[in-house]
Amino acid sequence: MGELDKKRELIVESAIKRFSHFGIQKTTMNEIADDISVTQPALYYYFPDKMTLVIAVVERIMNQYFEELHKCMDGLQSLDEEFYCILTLRKKFMERYFMLKLTEATQEVGQIHDSCQPIMKKAHIKEAAFVTGLLEKAVNNGSISKIDPHKMSGLYIDVLTGLSMFVFITKNKKLFPGNEEFEAILTKQEEFTKVFISGLKTSK
Amino acid sequence: MGELDKKRELIVESAIKRFSHFGIQKTTMNEIADDISVTQPALYYYFPDKMTLVIAVVERIMNQYFEELHKCMDGLQSLDEEFYCILTLRKKFMERYFMLKLTEATQEVGQIHDSCQPIMKKAHIKEAAFVTGLLEKAVNNGSISKIDPHKMSGLYIDVLTGLSMFVFITKNKKLFPGNEEFEAILTKQEEFTKVFISGLKTSK
DNA sequence: ATCTGACCTTTTTTATAATTTGGTCAAAAA
DNA sequence: TTTTTGACCAAATTATAAAAAAGGTCAGAT
Structure with missing residues (x-):
């Protein structure tokens, strides 16, 4: 698993936690970015949009x-x-x-x-x-x-x-x-x- | 069946029609009153409130x-x-x-x-x-x-x-x-x- | 290849005014 | 006495506009 996939995993894991607790709608990309200590635009390097991240989470x-x-x-x-x-x-x-x-x-x-x-x-x-x-x-x-x-x-x-x-x-x-x-x-x-x-x- | 019950029936029938088509929320007491050609307060002589009318309808x-x-x-x-x-x-x-x-x-x-x-x-x-x-x-x-x-x-x-x-x-x-x-x-x-x-x- | 700050646009939230609705009551009509 | 009405009220709904927050982009730094 490359460095890129490793970071993707990190993002997905944070997303799963927040989605499970607060729901998808009440979770912002900023919050997820904070969780893994990067700025929000960095997220969009790994996932083109929120929808794609959601799909990754559900798939997982x-x-x-x-x-x-x-x-x-x-x-x-x-x-x-x-x-x-x-x-x-x-x-x-x-x-x-x-x-x-x-x-x-x-x-x-x-x-x-x-x-x-x-x-x-x-x-x-x-x-x-x-x-x-x-x-x-x-x-x-x-x-x-x-x-x-x-x-x-x-x-x-x-x-x-x-x-x-x-x-x-x-x-x-x-x-x-x-x-x-x-x-x-x-x-x-x-x-x-x-x-x-x-x-x-x-x-x- | 007294005159009072007959009018009640009339109201309930109008209510059933409007409720069935528009739903309960989207039906106003005024509209029902118009249907039977009386003013809205007259309705409240037969039914103390909308809730009671709704219950009568559902019961029917x-x-x-x-x-x-x-x-x-x-x-x-x-x-x-x-x-x-x-x-x-x-x-x-x-x-x-x-x-x-x-x-x-x-x-x-x-x-x-x-x-x-x-x-x-x-x-x-x-x-x-x-x-x-x-x-x-x-x-x-x-x-x-x-x-x-x-x-x-x-x-x-x-x-x-x-x-x-x-x-x-x-x-x-x-x-x-x-x-x-x-x-x-x-x-x-x-x-x-x-x-x-x-x-x-x-x-x- | 990865990340950031600055920026943009679209939604969502908030605050507020206007309207509608459910409901009351004294008095008139039957 | 029984039934109905016009005038009225308070609470809920809707409409509108301003403010905030969200998703998303991009040129440039690391």
């Missing part, structure tokens, strides 16, 4: 997610275990990066968030493909019936996301969701997963 | 929903048919009364919407109880396994609502959702319902 987070996803999946056998692992990891990342509003439960439509859309879509497809893989394995196992893995993985992830939004919107009268909200989400998702897997065993 | 809508729900349920046998009927009716009402934002997919927290919360909660409980009844019947039928009807009905409705929010938030870049969005919601809900019912047959 999603990569980390998939890295941990593969790691925690190690040694698991049943679909139940695997799905539970996904739910837990999702909760972890949702709590950690809630302020980035990547699932944009709000509709403060900044062009910044629009720029994240392609990368989030890519991540969504990747995650769906991963779940599809798990389902295909289970089908071949014979542990579930011959459903359409692609279709079912999409449905599964959409419901998970939908349940998150449901809890955030209906129970989130406070400014920020607390541990209770994240726990409520996980509980609902677990309940759903149980029935869902049962359904996959006999469906069609 | 929910009553209509449950009335139609019972009606369209007539003669249906299987859980599949009954759930499909619910989905269709939900779509109908969601399309018709979207502008009231009763599920508040937005977080424009007006005290007006807060005042609707109790009545919406009541309606939610009522709907959940209704679905619970369907599930109990199915359990006694033997058409599904001995699950917890109360818990499963809550889960089912939460997922339905979550899927609505999911589509609205992720696909609604336009100001208003169109027919495509409502269709997308219905499709997802149908797919989910299929697996869900399968799951109920073998769960636990």
Whole structure:
């Protein structure tokens, strides 16, 4: 890793910290510049604009997610275990990066968030493909019936996301969701997963 | 029905029309007064404030929903048919009364919407109880396994609502959702319902 | 190749005035 | 007595303009 990439890393790390805590909108390029003890124009030597930096940050987070996803999946056998692992990891990342509003439960439509859309879509497809893989394995196992893995993985992830939004919107009268909200989400998702897997065993 | 109630009806009907089209916030008491050809203070003889009128409107809508729900349920046998009927009716009402934002997919927290919360909660409980009844019947039928009807009905409705929010938030870049969005919601809900019912047959 | 100070333009914030809206009340009309 | 009105008020909303802050550029220093 060259000196240039090393500095880029430094910038991204500072950005992740500030974005996670204050949100993207409330973080200025000046603050990030101060963090790494350079003037603000120096930042623009490494990232042409804020949008590019945001994308780099989101990309890094999603990569980390998939890295941990593969790691925690190690040694698991049943679909139940695997799905539970996904739910837990999702909760972890949702709590950690809630302020980035990547699932944009709000509709403060900044062009910044629009720029994240392609990368989030890519991540969504990747995650769906991963779940599809798990389902295909289970089908071949014979542990579930011959459903359409692609279709079912999409449905599964959409419901998970939908349940998150449901809890955030209906129970989130406070400014920020607390541990209770994240726990409520996980509980609902677990309940759903149980029935869902049962359904996959006999469906069609 | 006395003369007083008749006029109240008139006011509520005008309010429903304007609320459905322009939303609650963008409808003024003056406009409603004009609709029924009286001055604005006359309105306050029938409803002490706007909040009370809004509640009357929402109550009327929910009553209509449950009335139609019972009606369209007539003669249906299987859980599949009954759930499909619910989905269709939900779509109908969601399309018709979207502008009231009763599920508040937005977080424009007006005290007006807060005042609707109790009545919406009541309606939610009522709907959940209704679905619970369907599930109990199915359990006694033997058409599904001995699950917890109360818990499963809550889960089912939460997922339905979550899927609505999911589509609205992720696909609604336009100001208003169109027919495509409502269709997308219905499709997802149908797919989910299929697996869900399968799951109920073998769960636990 | 990396960084800075000076500079520019566009957004966002702030402060303030104008308007609208929800709501009240004494008195008139029915 | 029941219903409606015109006149009125206070709070919320909107409109406008000024001030500040933000993103971004660039020639030149290191």
